[in-house]
Amino acid sequence: MEPLKEIYSTHWIQNLSFVVSKVDPKIKSYDFQKKIQETPWKNYELKQRINRIADTFLHYWNHPLDKIEPKLLELIKLLRQQGVSDFNFPYIFVNDIVVKTGIDDFKSSMRILEKTTIFSSAEFAIRFYYINHFEKTVKQMENWSKHKEPFVRRLASEGSRPILPWGIGIPAIKEKPEIHLNILENLWSDENEIVRRSVSNHLNDISKFQPDIVIDFCKNKFGVSESLDKNLKHALRGLLKKADARALSYFQYDTKWMPKDFKLSLRKNKIKFGDSLDFQFSFLNPSTKNIKIRIEYKIGFLLANGKVGYKIFQLGEKTLKPKEFFQYDKKHSFKPITTRVYYPGKHEISIVINGNECKTSQFELLKG
Known part of the structure; x- marks a missing residue:
């Protein structure tokens, strides 16, 4: 590429x-x-x-x-x-x-x-005006959040993000992200998906260091429409990956539910650089009612300093019927990618359901 x-x-x-x-x-x-x-x-x-x-x-x-x-x-x-x-x-x-x-x-x-x-x-240019004209820029962005043009409205949300990729950092925004809540309220149910997506990304940024603000913002916004609920899930994606019980409950994921007869198996316990880790897991829903589950897997990657860094990967969601048996097969590639460096040694994988780790297995990554 x-x-x-x-x-x-x-x-x-x-x-x-x-x-x-x-x-x-x-x-x-x-x-x-x-x-x-x-x-x-x-x-x-x-x-x-x-x-x-x-x-x-x-x-x-x-x-x-x-x-x-x-x-x-x-x-x-x-x-x-x-x-x-x-x-x-x-x-x-x-x-x-x-x-x-x-x-x-x-x-x-x-x-x-x-x-x-x-x-x-x-979105990148406006950051320099925050640095040099902070109060005036905050006011301007709020005015733009009511603009007739969707790309101008998007600028109001995107350019004011606490953690804008590639954008210069604005310490005053990270210290007090609530200054832009009026903008997010104005744009939350915007008719344009690109604007709503920006609001979700803005909220996800805030959730990384002040999750209570995001939880409070989202709590009364569920059930309005399917598209807005999708934006809510995008806004809360960071908290969902962190297994925040409040965020999980918003989507009816029961964090107290646990599977029965859970099994996790790896086809190989040793794989080479460039190969894939093949794994399978299965379990039974012990409940007598339907259960909505969010399924993820977490890999503990060995880092250069010998410590382990964890990364969550989402597999999806499913509603299980009473006493239903569920099985899933998956491959995780260890082919070279630009965003991660692999190191040989012991790694681990675990399956996460509704925020709870069900089982962990170890495997070894070998140089090719």
Whole structure:
């Protein structure tokens, strides 16, 4: 799979440069392309490439933000005419241009970001305004949560997240995440799924360090619709994985229920790097009534320091009939992935049902 930074291919840059020359005839297409791809462009990672593109614009447009605004909006207009869709990640540099030239011009910045975020999300850009204009930015985001455009409403939730992936940290938000509860309330039942999804992610962020806020927010929101209940499960996913009894009870998972005659077996107790761990588990529902269960498995991965790090994987949910026998077969791959480094040695696996660990088995991971 090609690295994400390769979205900025030579062909893509050539097209951007051509459009720029149409916006500003003083800029020659070839010169603009050459400026972007100056050494060490090939060695740049994604964020560095985004930064280089923004800086290239400012090399030619060395003006205050309000002077750049009409050119920036014309650029977006021409790109749309070419068929470039809105909410388009590669063009996120347009928001960087706003930040780099307008961090001290709050009013102009907000006016422009309100437009550019529709074309390419300003969720990362707005974080810099939190750092420099905290109170004004909080108020602006609350106003945007009532905006007619869904991508602007999404910005109000996404850009204010306590833990935004790739976004700069805002300590004041982590210290007091409740400042954005009005925004989350405004957007919780938004008509647009992408907005509701952002609210769920925002709530999941909060649950990592202040779970009581999230539990309280969610407790009276169940049963309105199937889609909103789905968003609730997404919002509470971190707490569900941590076996929080309150979160589990919201979805009618009985944490006191335990299976009978539980068995966990591994096809092999020793596997090599690149192979899969094949396992099977089975049990009986001893109850005389239907039981809703949430099924997960937890692997204890051996770490470089010799300690064990645990990761939960969800298998799904099922409603068991009275006295029903249940069996499940699963394979967990140990093929190389970019997000995890495997170390040879003793590992462990356990099955988790409704937040309770039922049984643990050990296996050994061997070098191939």
